[in-house]
Amino acid sequence: MSDIKILQFAPFESFVSPTFWHKLAELKLDYDRLSDTKRSIFGYYTNRKASGCLLEVDYSAYNSEAQVPKFSHVAHGNIYNKNTIEEFKALDKTALLADEGKQLLDDMRSGRALSDASLLTRFFVLSFADLKCHSYYYWFAFPCPLTPALELLSPATKLKEIPNNGNYVEAISVLPAHAQNFFILHVNEQEKVCEALSLTAALSDFDEERAQHYIYCFADPSEYENPAWLMRNYVALLLQKCPTLIGKSLKFLGLRYDQQMHLDNSLIWEVRQAEACNYEHVQFVGWEANRNGKMGPRMANMRDSMDPAKLAENSV
Amino acid sequence: MHIPNESKFRETGVLTPEEFVAAGDHLVHHCPTWQWAAGDESKTKTYLPKDKQFLITRNVACYRRCKQMEYVGEETLVEEESGDGGWVETHQLNDDGTSQLDDKICELTLDESKDEMFTIENGKRSPLRVVTTDDDNEDDDEAIDMDTFEESGMLELVDPAVATTTRKQDIETNPSNLASVVNASETTNSADSVLRTRTYDLHITYDKYYQTPRLWVVGYDEQRKPLTVEQMYEDVSQDHAKKTVTMESHPHLPGPNMASVHPCRHADIMKKIIQTVEEGGGQLGVHLYLIIFLKFVQTVIPTIEYDFTQNFNMS
Known part of the structure; x- marks a missing residue:
């Protein structure tokens, strides 16, 4: 059994704009005060010229409507901003992750994640804002059920090496940019079909015969050989929605645009999940490691742009 | 304050908010890296559409320092006049891995720090401040603090599907980076990173006092850490x-405050351009305002290579 290769995912790396902390400080002082209820926020990721496997947040995270930068897709999150460093430390991180993970599963079961697939890209932030010292302690997590591993059936293939890849690209280009986060390509060479379908269109009236010609596509923010973390939730949704796909060979296409908006280096993975997932007892993973690769939070020091004394010194 | 709704564009070179939106739509359509942004919802201006509050283009490359361009010496200045040939070549040599040039320009950065003009501009601050961090000790303390937060139990859950990844950029530019604490406003750690590609975000807002567009620039270093004010001034024409x-x-x-090109002269310059076009028998549509605007503000930030595909003919 040692020759079985398992598909591994590139974990998300959080990337926080300083404006995210400026806005948090403003909200804490002017609105939340002593309340530490969670806030829902937005993040974004790009699959154009991706560097690392970033999930970014800035001031706009707190807006009521998401408006993401060009060539980016929205991610859904929550921020749990604690009042004291002690609360931040003492909080049961495993329980919080499980709680967030269950909300994700609910969205998959209810069909919400099918009609709005952006709900698959999830994150949350545990934070403590030391407003006096201008220090922001934070810890990101990207919740994901620990489902059975995927067997990688053949090495990843670049899109440009696929025959007739021009047809794929053409079918994809018909989709509006915001619908390119998760969708399905239906490619049947014999019947000369190559069309892009929304998840709802392809899966709600699931036809096993037709599904043999499906390629499950997603905007892939990873620069690595590995697909981005968000593919895990995508697979979980598909297999939960269509259990007959368990044990079958499935093709996933991670869309990666270059500077010139070409898809040549997009990757295709052919995988199989041998067994079903028992969602009653599933565990969740996804806390981000710190810069030392350890399970721990990070800290952003904002003195230079927040401390009035520092600002005065810099504004000569 | 009174918000104009009648066009004064041809007489005075100013814009109404509606004209700003029309010119913005034109820019977004023709220069596809630009897009509208809503900004912070608590700061929404009612005289502009909610989702079209200002314009933004991100991650614009800035390979060379303006200060270098202007202070290197006569030889470079001559080259500069014939387009940007000389310096583009220098950049390509760097990409080929010739570290000799790196060294040379490093020295140059330090020389500039000693430059008299630079010290005057900095007031009392030490000129070397830009390339060194005086926060090193504090950061080390923080790093130790952070260790006490680490949780061991969470790694016990075995997850065979996590890849171990190391960003190419990190390896190339700053191997020590892995061990350092995130410091969002940290200045660059080494003199040589000054030479790496900086990127800028450019914003165009509507200035309701001057009734013109207004350009804002936010710079980032190779690690995408925000640049300090002093670092950003290196990318601004020294006359400006x-x-x-x-x-x-x-x-x-x-x-915090952001760097912006002050709009007090924009309407005047625009008025002159309109007149020149009209004297030549032409007419300038208000929708072209931002395309022209970007052309004349480029003299202020000549090394920031923003997408700018349209040509505009004066005659």
């Missing part, structure tokens, strides 16, 4: 640094 380019509060964003 601290005079035309000032630090002010952005109308749509939270956070």
